[in-house]
Amino acid sequence: MFIILDVEGTNMAETKSARFERVEMPKQPPYIRRRNFNEVALGYTPELAVREAKRCLDCKKPVCIEGCPVEIDIPGFIRCIAAEDYSGSIKILKEKNCLPAVCGRVCPQEEQCEIKCILGKKGTPVAIGRLERFAAEWEAAQPTMDLPEIKSPTGKRVLVIGSGPAGITVAGDLILAGHTVTMVEALHEPGGVLTYGIPEFRLPGRVVSREINYLQQLGVKLICNFVVGKTRSLAKILQEYDAVFLGTGAGLPWFMEIPGENLNGVYSANEYLTRVNLMRGFEYPKTYTPVKRHKRVAVVGGGNVAMDCARTALRLGAEEVFIVYRRSQQELPARLEEFENAEEEGVIFHFLTLPEKLIGDENGWLKEIECSRMELGEPDQSGRRRPIRIDGSEFIMPMDACIVAIGNSPNPIIPQTTPELEVLKKGTIVVDESTGRTSMDRVWAGGDIVTGAATVILAMGAGRIAARSMHEYLSNSR
Amino acid sequence: MFEIVERKMIVPNLHLLVVHAPDVVEEIQPGQFVIVHAGEGSERIPLSAADWDHQAGTLTIVFMEVGTSTGRLAMLKPGDTIPTVVGPLGKPTEIDHFGTVICIGGCFGMGSIYPVVRALKEKGNTVITIMEGRSKNLLYWEEKLAVYSDKLIKLTRDGSYGYKGHIKKGDDIIRETGIKPDRVIANGCMTLSYKTTQEYAHFDVPVMVTLNTIMIDGTGMCGVCRCTVNGEMKFACVDGPEFDGRLVDWEELANRRQQYIGEEAFLVHHSGCGGN
Ligand SMILES: Cc1cc2nc3c(=O)[nH]c(=O)nc-3n(C[C@H](O)[C@H](O)[C@H](O)COP(=O)(O)OP(=O)(O)OC[C@H]3O[C@@H](n4cnc5c(N)ncnc54)[C@H](O)[C@@H]3O)c2cc1C
Ligand SMILES: Cc1cc2nc3c(=O)[nH]c(=O)nc-3n(C[C@H](O)[C@H](O)[C@H](O)COP(=O)(O)OP(=O)(O)OC[C@H]3O[C@@H](n4cnc5c(N)ncnc54)[C@H](O)[C@@H]3O)c2cc1C
Ligand code: SF4
Numbered sequence: 122m123f124i125i126l127d128v129e130g131t132n133m134a135e136t137k138s139a140r141f142e143r144v145e146m147p148k149q150p151p152y153i154r155r156r157n158f159n160e161v162a163l164g165y166t167p168e169l170a171v172r173e174a175k176r177c178l179d180c181k182k183p184v185c186i187e188g189c190p191v192e193i194d195i196p197g198f199i200r201c202i203a204a205e206d207y208s209g210s211i212k213i214l215k216e217k218n219c220l221p222a223v224c225g226r227v228c229p230q231e232e233q234c235e236i237k238c239i240l241g242k243k244g245t246p247v248a249i250g251r252l253e254r255f256a257a258e259w260e261a262a263q264p265t266m267d268l269p270e271i272k273s274p275t276g277k278r279v280l281v282i283g284s285g286p287a288g289i290t291v292a293g294d295l296i297l298a299g300h301t302v303t304m305v306e307a308l309h310e311p312g313g314v315l316t317y318g319i320p321e322f323r324l325p326g327r328v329v330s331r332e333i334n335y336l337q338q339l340g341v342k343l344i345c346n347f348v349v350g351k352t353r354s355l356a357k358i359l360q361e362y363d364a365v366f367l368g369t370g371a372g373l374p375w376f377m378e379i380p381g382e383n384l385n386g387v388y389s390a391n392e393y394l395t396r397v398n399l400m401r402g403f404e405y406p407k408t409y410t411p412v413k414r415h416k417r418v419a420v421v422g423g424g425n426v427a428m429d430c431a432r433t434a435l436r437l438g439a440e441e442v443f444i445v446y447r448r449s450q451q452e453l454p455a456r457l458e459e460f461e462n463a464e465e466e467g468v469i470f471h472f473l474t475l476p477e478k479l480i481g482d483e484n485g486w487l488k489e490i491e492c493s494r495m496e497l498g499e500p501d502q503s504g505r506r507r508p509i510r511i512d513g514s515e516f517i518m519p520m521d522a523c524i525v526a527i528g529n530s531p532n533p534i535i536p537q538t539t540p541e542l543e544v545l546k547k548g549t550i551v552v553d554e555s556t557g558r559t560s561m562d563r564v565w566a567g568g569d570i571v572t573g574a575a576t577v578i579l580a581m582g583a584g585r586i587a588a589r590s591m592h593e594y595l596s597n598s599r
Numbered sequence: 600m601f602e603i604v605e606r607k608m609i610v611p612n613l614h615l616l617v618v619h620a621p622d623v624v625e626e627i628q629p630g631q632f633v634i635v636h637a638g639e640g641s642e643r644i645p646l647s648a649a650d651w652d653h654q655a656g657t658l659t660i661v662f663m664e665v666g667t668s669t670g671r672l673a674m675l676k677p678g679d680t681i682p683t684v685v686g687p688l689g690k691p692t693e694i695d696h697f698g699t700v701i702c703i704g705g706c707f708g709m710g711s712i713y714p715v716v717r718a719l720k721e722k723g724n725t726v727i728t729i730m731e732g733r734s735k736n737l738l739y740w741e742e743k744l745a746v747y748s749d750k751l752i753k754l755t756r757d758g759s760y761g762y763k764g765h766i767k768k769g770d771d772i773i774r775e776t777g778i779k780p781d782r783v784i785a786n787g788c789m790t791l792s793y794k795t796t797q798e799y800a801h802f803d804v805p806v807m808v809t810l811n812t813i814m815i816d817g818t819g820m821c822g823v824c825r826c827t828v829n830g831e832m833k834f835a836c837v838d839g840p841e842f843d844g845r846l847v848d849w850e851e852l853a854n855r856r857q858q859y860i861g862e863e864a865f866l867v868h869h870s871g872c873g874g875n
């Protein structure tokens with residue numbers, strides 16, 4: 122494969138001011154990448170990584186750690202990279218984070234670890250995520266990987282339901298503690314949103330399958346095509362297992378509840394991304410999952426999911442792709458980096474715009490979208506200023522497709538089929554925050570199924586808390 | 600991997616598939632379906648359970664060859680394996696002591712109505728079963744259905760077997776015999792579901808039909824199976840697939856079904872099930 126590097130700033134002289142300038146990571150240039158599914162960011166070379174690592178001040182009081190939900194020893198792993206001790210670096214990372222290759226790529230660092238970094242006060246913060254990714258990729262490139270020591274078998278059986286980041290974390294932690302772990306997944310491939318949602322150009326499938334393979338090497342038994350609540354009730358599962366973890370995520374798509382939403386050419390983000398990622402529709406017609414190649418595509422929403430849909434539509438050959446978001450750019454929930462990437466690739470942003478009506482042609486296909494302009498009023502519960510419709514501002518945009526990316530609720534199958542399980546009105550499972558225990562005996566839960574759609578690292582953090590509590594329970598039970 | 604135990608064409612263009620899937624059949628109930636993925640290069644498609652054997656751990660499906668994925672299934676031989684048979688999915692058919700129930704099966708539905716007929720009979724209902732096809736050579740499982748039916752009516756459009764006519768004819772016969780159903784249940788293609796709803800609505804009892812929407816995951820995740828029932832958005836895979844046909848927005852449903860028709864512009868041959 123032929124890759125064009127666009128390396129900015131790498132020839133900068135090693136001056137004092139270099140301390141305040143982060144080392145850029147090579148990326149595919151926008152005009153190339155907007156038409157292919159290869160990864161956008163190409164990762165640091167060892168030289169670049171060492172140079173970036175040397176910027177870290179190795180603070181006595183590393184405030185960056187406070188920003189990381191799983192409290193990685195950030196200066197510790199960066200210090201190792203600076204000393205070219207990459208294996209030491211990955212070891213430190215893995216103490217707290219079993220998916221560094223994933224988090225290094227998709228964590229919202231600019232509002233977690235990096236926003237706290239002291240260097241951000243005078244210049245740009247240390248590129249913690251990029252370094253994390255570098256260490257993980259270095260490990261993956263080694264011919265052999267050291268498997269950690271597994272405690273002697275306890276004979277206790279654990280079932281992990283859902284193979285997203287929460288489930289992966291629990292499975293990893295409990296297998297190392299010596300328990301027998303089985304992980305079940307409803308879809309035909311494991312990984313949760315990492316596999317069916319986040320696109321190839323941001324998180325390549327190989328990164329996720331590597332992590333799953335690693336779990337299997339440790340001895341986790343993986344069963345795909347198994348829907349708990351349907352294939353087997355939770356009650357029956359509890360007869361066979363000593364403890365169960367629910368990490369079934371937030372997969373139920375919301376629609377806008379406006380006229381015309383069931384027209385052809387209107388998709389949920391999940392359908393669109395699943396067709397392209399999980400069913401490998403991007404290789405169609407080589408593979409057989411049809412994906413429509415629309416010319417003008419509107420994506421409704423402003424989060425990571427919306428950015429992913431818009432950039433996917435471009436890569437499928439759309440001529441014009443619009444993000445329609447009802448608030449302003451300041452409120453955009455997507456990661457800054459992804460917003461910038463989308464903009465560079467040519468996605469057109471319509472801020473302060475609300476779709477009111479989807480209008481079809483005589484054959485039942487979407488033809489145009491009627492929108493209103495919005496203005497911002499007082500802050501609402503979320504602290505963001507509430508968008509208010511400007512009367513009489515309606516206008517029409519001709520459009521072939523509309524992708525609805527306004528959010529997801531927890532997957533309802535297990536709550537529906539398990540009346541004993543306590544859930545809130547919005548469908549999230551109620552747990553004790555410090556342990557992840559649900560209202561049901563021997564059942565723990567964590568990740569998006571508890572919090573509603575959140576982030577990879579928070580799902581992993583919740584998995585870790587639950588795993589600790591599960592291990593404690595299993596060690597004390599007969 | 601799921602091993603194919605048997606695959607044969609039972610009538611022109613309709614195939615019987617028996618697959619070893621012990622996990623799927625363990626808790627399966629009438630009216631549920633599975634999602635099958637025949638491997639790289641196929642789609643995930645929904646297919647109804649037509650029968651099962653708990654002891655052998657096998658699931659029986661009757662499917663019609665209409666496109667790429669069903670075409671691949673039609674080439675399977677015993678001993679072959681396929682990567683995905685997941686389920687049972689969807690809400691089971693409501694089985695209760697209703698009184699008199701009319702069960703209608705057309706095309707693959709002559710197979711998938713069978714577990715429903717059996718369960719209703721075992722619950723003590725009077726079961727009137729109607730099997731419908733274009734011609735005699737397209738009817739199957741008559742003997743199996745007869746075992747659990749108090750009355751078995753055969754309809755062919757060319758009159759080559761049983762009564763001559765289509766779904767309307769069945770309704771005429773029911774009326775002539777003075778039967779008052781407490782519930783009507785139909786399985787088969789969209790045309791059959793739609794026509795049954797129309798013809799049997801006058802009885803003023805639930806007309807439960809299976810909606811053949813397009814599906815991907817079958818777990819409520821993608822929303823492609825959405826339909827409007829009683830003015831509300833429903834996901835056929837988790838809220839259905841069975842709904843009271845009298846409350847369904849049929850026009851929208853028919854429209855959504857043809858979404859990928861352009862991409863699948865090659866072969867679509869119909870053996871003439873239903874009335875299209
Ligand atoms: C398009 C997209 C982009 C995103 N981008 C980012 C990003 O850049 N950064 C970030 O931090 N976060 C991002 N997120 C959010 C992040 O991916 C999620 O918060 C995270 O994956 C949640 O993990 P989880 O383990 O709780 O659930 P999931 O990853 O949702 O996994 C749940 C799994 O459980 C399975 N399952 C469900 N029900 C059952 C059942 N009954 N039986 C068996 N299996 C079942 C599902 O099929 C699924 O595979 C993004 C999300 C999406 C959709
Ligand atoms: C709950 C449920 C249960 C079903 N049970 C059975 C069954 O037991 N036996 C059986 O033969 N079929 C059943 N179907 C229909 C079956 O899923 C489709 O025939 C199948 O998806 C077609 O796949 P294909 O790739 O071979 O055809 P495609 O190449 O996808 O399509 C070929 C033609 O079939 C049409 N088509 C596409 N998807 C569907 C669909 N979901 N339903 C009907 N037509 C479709 C297309 O518009 C096109 O005209 C069921 C559908 C649902 C939703
Ligand atoms: S896991 Fe995420 S938040 Fe923590 S250090 Fe890594 S990139 Fe930062």
Ligand code: SF4
Pocket residue numbers: 176177178179180183184185186195196237238239240247249
């Ligand atoms: S705050 Fe910044 S400079 Fe200080 S240790 Fe953390 S990453 Fe290094």
Ligand code: FES
Pocket residue numbers: 813814815816817818819820821822823824825834835836837
């Ligand atoms: S098939 Fe995806 S939600 Fe029903």
